[in-house]
Amino acid sequence: MKIAQSTGLSRLLSGEIFARYARLALAIVLPLLACTSLVWAFAEEPIHFRDPYTGQTGDEWEEVSTIHDDLTYVLALAAGFSITDSVTLQIWDQLVDSEQIGPGDAISYTNCTGGAFYPTPDPDEVCGRQPHTHMIWPMWDSMQDKETCVTSRFGPYSPFFHFPHDNDRDLGALRDWGWGLTNTLTGYEAYAWGGPAELTVMQASCLYTRTAVITTGIQAGSLEAFATYLHSLADYYSHKECIAHMDDLGMPWATHTLAGHPACDYNPLDPQPDDVHGREFYTYTDSLRTDAAIQHIYSELAARSRQREGEYYPLSRSTPLMAIEGSPTLSETLYTFVHQWDFEHPAQRRAWADRIAAAVLAQRSPIHRVYWPLILRNTQPVSTSKTTLQVFPSKTTSFPSDWGEPVPSITGTYTVYKKDFVYGATPFLITDMRPDSEGKKYSDKESYEIRALTVYRAHNGQRLLDHQPVVFFVHGGGWTDGYRDWYSFVARPFTGEKGWVTVVIDYRLTSDQVFIADQYCPDRETCSQPGNVPYRTKAAWYPDNIEDVAAAFQWVMNHIEENGGDADRIVIFGHSAGGHLASLLATHPNYATTLRPAIQGVVSMSGAYDLTDLNHAFWGSIITQTFHGGFDNTEALEEASPSTYVTPGITLPPFYLLYAEDELLNLTEQTLLFKNQLDALGLDETTSYLIGYGHSSEMEAIARIDEMPTRLIIQWIEALLYKPLYFPLIIR
Numbered sequence: 011m012k013i014a015q016s017t018g019l020s021r022l023l024s025g026e027i028f029a030r031y032a033r034l035a036l037a038i039v040l041p042l043l044a045c046t047s048l049v050w051a052f053a054e055e056p057i058h059f060r061d062p063y064t065g066q067t068g069d070e071w072e073e074v075s076t077i078h079d080d081l082t083y084v085l086a087l088a089a090g091f092s093i094t095d096s097v098t099l100q101i102w103d104q105l106v107d108s109e110q111i112g113p114g115d116a117i118s119y120t121n122c123t124g125g126a127f128y129p130t131p132d133p134d135e136v137c138g139r140q141p142h143t144h145m146i147w148p149m150w151d152s153m154q155d156k157e158t159c160v161t162s163r164f165g166p167y168s169p170f171f172h173f174p175h176d177n178d179r180d181l182g183a184l185r186d187w188g189w190g191l192t193n194t195l196t197g198y199e200a201y202a203w204g205g206p207a208e209l210t211v212m213q214a215s216c217l218y219t220r221t222a223v224i225t226t227g228i229q230a231g232s233l234e235a236f237a238t239y240l241h242s243l244a245d246y247y248s249h250k251e252c253i254a255h256m257d258d259l260g261m262p263w264a265t266h267t268l269a270g271h272p273a274c275d276y277n278p279l280d281p282q283p284d285d286v287h288g289r290e291f292y293t294y295t296d297s298l299r300t301d302a303a304i305q306h307i308y309s310e311l312a313a314r315s316r317q318r319e320g321e322y323y324p325l326s327r328s329t330p331l332m333a334i335e336g337s338p339t340l341s342e343t344l345y346t347f348v349h350q351w352d353f354e355h356p357a358q359r360r361a362w363a364d365r366i367a368a369a370v371l372a373q374r375s376p377i378h379r380v381y382w383p384l385i386l387r388n389t390q391p392v393s394t395s396k397t398t399l400q401v402f403p404s405k406t407t408s409f410p411s412d413w414g415e416p417v418p419s420i421t422g423t424y425t426v427y428k429k430d431f432v433y434g435a436t437p438f439l440i441t442d443m444r445p446d447s448e449g450k451k452y453s454d455k456e457s458y459e460i461r462a463l464t465v466y467r468a469h470n471g472q473r474l475l476d477h478q479p480v481v482f483f484v485h486g487g488g489w490t491d492g493y494r495d496w497y498s499f500v501a502r503p504f505t506g507e508k509g510w511v512t513v514v515i516d517y518r519l520t521s522d523q524v525f526i527a528d529q530y531c532p533d534r535e536t537c538s539q540p541g542n543v544p545y546r547t548k549a550a551w552y553p554d555n556i557e558d559v560a561a562a563f564q565w566v567m568n569h570i571e572e573n574g575g576d577a578d579r580i581v582i583f584g585h586s587a588g589g590h591l592a593s594l595l596a597t598h599p600n601y602a603t604t605l606r607p608a609i610q611g612v613v614s615m616s617g618a619y620d621l622t623d624l625n626h627a628f629w630g631s632i633i634t635q636t637f638h639g640g641f642d643n644t645e646a647l648e649e650a651s652p653s654t655y656v657t658p659g660i661t662l663p664p665f666y667l668l669y670a671e672d673e674l675l676n677l678t679e680q681t682l683l684f685k686n687q688l689d690a691l692g693l694d695e696t697t698s699y700l701i702g703y704g705h706s707s708e709m710e711a712i713a714r715i716d717e718m719p720t721r722l723i724i725q726w727i728e729a730l731l732y733k734p735l736y737f738p739l740i741i742r
Contacts, residue, residue, distance in 0.1 A: 054278070057356035059104070059111040062097045072111045076356045077290075077300070078241055079104040080363040081347060085304070087370045088340055089311035090320035090377070095233055099311075102237035103244075106171060127165055128222060133203045137216035141205030146214045147265075148201070166199035167224060169263035171238075172245045173253055177716045181246055188239025189314070190231015195224045200263045211265050219262050236314060240307055247303035248290060249274075250701065281353065288353035300348045302699050306722065309696065313729035322374040326664075326694045333369035339689055340370075413474055413573075414467065417498065422506030422715075424468035424475075428498075429573070433565035434461030434558075438518070439527035440549045441537050455493065456534055457527040460516050460549070463562050464494055466501035467574040468509040479510045479731050480575040482566055486586025486616075486709065488632040489555055490521035499713035500583075507715045508724065511575035513566055517558035517591070518550035520636040525549055552636050552650055559591045560601055567608050579731050581611045583723070585709045586674075589617025593652040593684075596663055606663070611730045613723055615668040616677050616705055619684035620654075621647040628675045656687040664694035666726045668719060672704035698722050 059074045060067040062083065074080075082103045086096035101119050104111060110120035133142040148166045174180035180197075187195040199222050202214035211217070228235045246253075249264060252274040256264035266276040266286075276286045283289075289296035305327075312324040327341035334343065343366045351358045414429035442455035468475045481504045485492040494514045501512040530545040531537035537546060563582070571577050584592030595601055596612045618624060624633065626641050634640035637647060648654050656662070665688060669681040681697065688695040700708050700719055711717035715724070 054107070054281075055353060055356035057360060059108070060360075061112065062100060072108045074104050074108065074111065076347075076359045076363065077244060077303075078107060080360050081304070081344075082237070082240065082307075084363050084366045084370065085308050085311050087367055087374070088325045089308060090315035090322040090324045090374070091311070092319075092321045093371075095319050095321075098233045099237045099240070102234045103241045106238055106241040128199070131201060131218060131220065133216065136201075136218045137203055140203075140216040141208065142203035142216045143205055144203065146202040146204050146208065147211050166201055167197055167222075169200045169265065170197040170224075171242050173249050173256075173264035174242050174246050175253060176246055176718055176721070181243065182716060184239045184242050187230050188236040190235070193230045195226060195230070197222060197224050198263075210267075212261075212267060212271075217262050233319065240310060243307060243310065244303050247299045247306070248287070250299060251296075252286065254702070283353045290353075291348060291359075292352040293349060297348055298699055299701060301345065302701060304344055304348070305696065305698055306725075309722070309725050309729055313725060313732070316729060317732060320377060322376050325370065325374070326692075328689045328692055328695055329373075330692060331366065331369035331373070333372045334365060339692075340366075341689060343369075414465075416469075417466070417501070420466075420498065420502050420506045422502060424470055424506055424509055426466055426501055426506050427469055427474065428464050428466050428501070430462060430464050431565070431569070432459055432462045433515075433562045434459075435561075437461075440518070441525050441527045441531045441534060442519075442521070443523045443525065443534060443537055444521070450491075450496070453534065457532050460518055461558055461561065462494070463513055463515040463565070464498070465570070465573050465575075466498075466505040466512040466514070468505050468511075470509070474574055475509050476574050477571075477576045478574055479508075479579040479581065479727065480513060480566065480570055480577075481510055481727070482513045482515070482563060482580055482582045484515060484517070484559055484582065484584035484588035484592045486584070486588045487519070489552070489587045489591075489636045490519055490524075490632050492519070502713050503715040503720050503724065511570065511573070513562075513570070513575075515559065515562040517562065518554040520548075520550050520552065520555065520632075522548060522635050551638055552646065555636075556591055556594055556598070556650070559595055560605060563595060563605055563608075567605070577608065579610055580608055581613060581727050581730070582609055583613040583615075584617060585615045586617065586705065589614035590619070590621075590652070593617055593619060593665070594650065596665075597652040597655040597660075599655060609663045611664045611666065611727065613666045613668070613726070615708060615719070616670055616673060617652075617667075617681070618677065619652045619680050621651045623680070624676050653684055653687055656684070656691065656693070658691060660691070660693075662688075662693050664730060665696070666723070667695060667697045668700055668708070668722070669697075670700045670703045670705050670708045672707075674705045677705070696726060 054073040054075055057073060057076065058067050058069060058071045059079065079100055083096050083100040086099045087093070091099065101111070105119065112119050130145075133145070148168070170180060171184075174184065183192075183196055186192045198219045201218045202211045203216040203218075204214040208214055226235075226238075228238065252266070252271075253264045255271060255273040265274065266278075267274045269275070272286070274286060281288060283292075284294075286296070288294075290300045291297055308327065314320070315322075315324050325340055327339065327344070329340050330337040331340060331343060338346070343362070347359055347362055347366070350362070414427040417426045417428050420426040437459060438461045439457045440455065440460045441457060442452040444450075444452040446453050468478070481500075483497065483500050485494065485497050494516045497514050500514055504510045504512045525531040525537060526547040526549050527533075528547065530542040531547075536542060563580075566575070566580065567577055570580070582592045582595065584590070592612055593614045596606060596609050621633070622644055624641075626633075630640065633647075637643050637650070639646070641647070667681050667685055669678050685695055685697045703711065703719060708719050711719045712723075714720060
């Protein structure tokens, strides 16, 4: 890749929140190609732009996407933005596609106010002996004015903005710029040349990309920049399958095609209800991508609103909208927006969006903010890469030699240290008799203290961080398997990148091959002797596991402040069986007054919530090992089911439920039914469907901060915990 010099790209509007410019509309000629089309995502629908200030619309105005345009306005209002700021987000989201919108010969909104691309690379230099008689991409003739009107839509930056990968180079760069965490937006240019018979990107012999600093004219961190990021975030979901398909083909960037590639099939001159963008609405399976995009976008908007411009409290997606008949929740109204009408009925979607907006405006609660400067001595930033929050001063200066030991296997923004603790009141030693296999090591679990945990802390090169949010992790394994040392990777994103404290716990396993380490089973050799086999004692049954999780959480409440954490900002996170146990801890009445108030939020990934409704054949073995009597013990299964306790009058922390596309039997239905239970009572819940992930791979993805499950969880936690600091104004 070559580094382009910092000359201009398109200069998008700056200055006033909405500067309006008179501009003559120029026709855009879109050549119909045999195999490759232009870049549309959540494509323009047969509905024209409507001026949000005047309500005017007209057939001569640009066609728009009801996702990028109408729904962005609704989501911004629900997230707590003012009407003016919501319109800003709406306009600038759509402008990433439209170049300009509004009446062509009168007042228009425009993002095309001058600028120029970098000089085009020399194809003789970059293509060598590959055919390159003519340029295939970018399609310069598609642009209004390629010399002075440069946009993100049609030029060499279009794959970067419209087909972004979910990684630090693409979406990560846009997010950091949109949030103002960096002043520079660095992306890539895409070029293609071919021989006389090569007419499309898919046919091109010479494909070339180079890195460039993109001069947008938009201030980093502004609402306009944030709206641009939201557009690209939506396009990631819209084009996700196409991006993956093009990656599999070895293409350096993705593009739409007209034939031969179903994941990318779209013709902007002849859109169809069943093409790749038509299928994003109505009852098509692809519409689930739209649901996932809306959830992610709303999480970003709510987080931004809480931290910066919001003037109203963000509505939970489980909030009933009383002004709409039947009082559907916000989440249900968004589902209707996507699934009630197909691609060819955008007018109905717009009318429904108007009803949602009116209902939201009728019941929003204003935030009365009075800010006084907060002066903290000897404070240091939590992170220079992902956040601009500040750390509270340490009670005592910490040095590496004072606390724990470094973890060289975890690298990132911070150096990670760890320290082991026993949380049980009395020792509880076990011996695991299972053979080592497939990367699972059991042979070191002899007279092993099972009621223990590991605390991971971040070191910024000068000191260990203090007063950090805490992620309390409960591993999965069907209640029968797993140890905390297998899950050290969980600390990589939360501690190594974010600087938070991560706590990974062990709890008693219910496997038939795990025994109390008494005189008959102190080690594996002794335990396997025939004379000792009849006297071995199985280590655990339910409720030993949940009691251990509760004891570990109590230890964290009591001791995490002295180990770098903030006891007022603890989120529990569990996967699979760990998701069940985390959810049970938050819902079970035994812990309602002692532990639940300290749980700020629950992240449950692929958990089970109603154990009585699991398939007997599939789950029989682990249920039999965990519960006396197995499935016949319905009383115990009901008592161990989080769904049992979601009843009117209960107060619960916010839940974030995630489930995978390739999920274990029953777990998808379990998640959706539990979500509906929470929604029905107006309890705070967020749900994400992890397209492209399986039950195991979603957990493995937590090791990498650029993976979608990790990003979603971090963003949800940030939105939950990082709220503005308000100081009371006393007027006498």
